[in-house]
Amino acid sequence: MPVNLLGRRLPPPLTALDPSQLSGLLQLCAIDPVAGVSLAHQVLRWPAWARGDVVADDRWRPAAGAWATGSLMPFGLAPRPALGHPGAGDYVARALAEHTYKRLTSHGSVAGPAQDVEAVWEHLAAAGMHSREERWEQPLLVVPQSDGGTLAGAALSRRPGLAWAAAGVHLATPEEEALVLPASVDMFTGELGYDPTTSGSSYARHVNWLVASGRSYVLLDDGAGGPSAPGAAASGGVAVAFKVDVGSLWQRPGGSVAQLTGVWTRPDLRGRGIGTVALAAAVDAVRRDHVGADGYVSLYVNSFNAAGLGLYRSLGFSRVGTYATVLL
Structure with a gap:
């Protein structure tokens, strides 16, 4: 000693x-x-x-x-x-x-x-x-607390043709997990540079936990960037267009906090506004389901992710700190 x-x-x-x-x-x-x-x-x-x-x-x-x-x-x-x-x-x-x-x-x-x-x-x-990689500049962002309106409503004022995307965001169901897992793997691989399923089943169990605990939000489409037809999921005629998870959640007096992780838009749909509208609808849903109107919805993003920073800025996220991640 x-x-x-x-x-x-x-x-x-x-x-x-x-x-x-x-x-x-x-x-x-x-x-x-x-x-x-x-x-x-x-x-x-x-x-x-x-x-x-x-x-x-x-x-x-x-x-x-x-x-x-x-x-x-x-x-x-x-x-x-x-x-x-x-x-x-x-x-x-x-x-x-x-x-x-x-x-x-x-x-x-x-x-x-x-x-x-x-x-x-x-x-x-x-x-x-x-270290395998050191990311010292990851802006920590928080979305403004609700002023009585919805974030999706504000996003749709600029993208009225994407009302179907806002309406379609929902909690992933166990039946949809087979669709969610490949999307999650693609997100993880793009973010961290390796396929998490190659080292065992722990990542699949994590996705299962997110879905089962009501933490994974998805938007399904027809596979071409349009609304999916009623009942199409049962016949396999849908794909995950967008997903996001509540990676961390702290329900506490004085202001609950949800930290979003795994934000992903299918590559062929990027740049079309679908991800923006879907994320706005997901933030509204997280407020409804987890933190309330007075809670905080946050996330952090790599400083080199210009597209992500632009998306979050367009929805009114503001910077409140800096995270860092050292990958081993």
């Missing part, structure tokens, strides 16, 4: 939490719930975990915490003066890197608010951890 200059033992820099000890960690995430939703969602989603999967620098009043398994989600390491948060210091960041080093796996990641990722990645890299 480390000692200070007086030779006294310092307290352990990290404490392993169990699911009954989340109040302090959630209070920490609540200093910036839009940025903290990924960690809050992850620890609330799982009813149990192995010792060391969730760690913090203090059990009850942590300044920093993390989900640390095959991937790492840190939060709170860096100071946030505007929020009155002092950060946890380099001592804790180093300890988290040491704790996590052997837990991180190939095709894992270090992801979260950019300042926290930077604080821990410095030590992981110094210890010899190699």
Whole structure:
């Protein structure tokens, strides 16, 4: 155990939490719930975990915490003066890197608010951890809260001929999962550069969970960018035109937060406005189904994704922070 200059033992820099000890960690995430939703969602989603999967620098009043398994989600390491948060210091960041080093796996990641990722990645890299790609500029965006109207209505004022797309966005059903999985794989492969189904069935199980838990929204078309005919799904005469998932969800007093992931428009339909209208309708649906009119709907996007940034800007998303992802 480390000692200070007086030779006294310092307290352990990290404490392993169990699911009954989340109040302090959630209070920490609540200093910036839009940025903290990924960690809050992850620890609330799982009813149990192995010792060391969730760690913090203090059990009850942590300044920093993390989900640390095959991937790492840190939060709170860096100071946030505007929020009155002092950060946890380099001592804790180093300890988290040491704790996590052997837990991180190939095709894992270090992801979260950019300042926290930077604080821990410095030590992981110094210890010899190699990255496949580092994405340090991922704007964190949030859509304006509802003013009584709908986002789809505003989008349709510019694209009135796409009313069918707004009306067709719906929660994916178990019967549609066979259509959703290939679309999800195409999205993932384009985003991260490899097919997630080549390394086992975990990705298919994740898509199944999203569908089963009411987190996956889709738009089906006739395969050519037009509305699908009634009953066409049963005969196989439809395709997924658009999809988006609620990747993280934190239903909390003071403002629930949903973070969208997996935004995808079929390649042959891009540039036709279908994705814009469908995403607007999906945001309206997420408000209806998950966060309410006063909740927050957010997402983050790579800075090099000019088309995505343009789409989100057209719907009124505004930047509230920066995420970073280090791909391993």
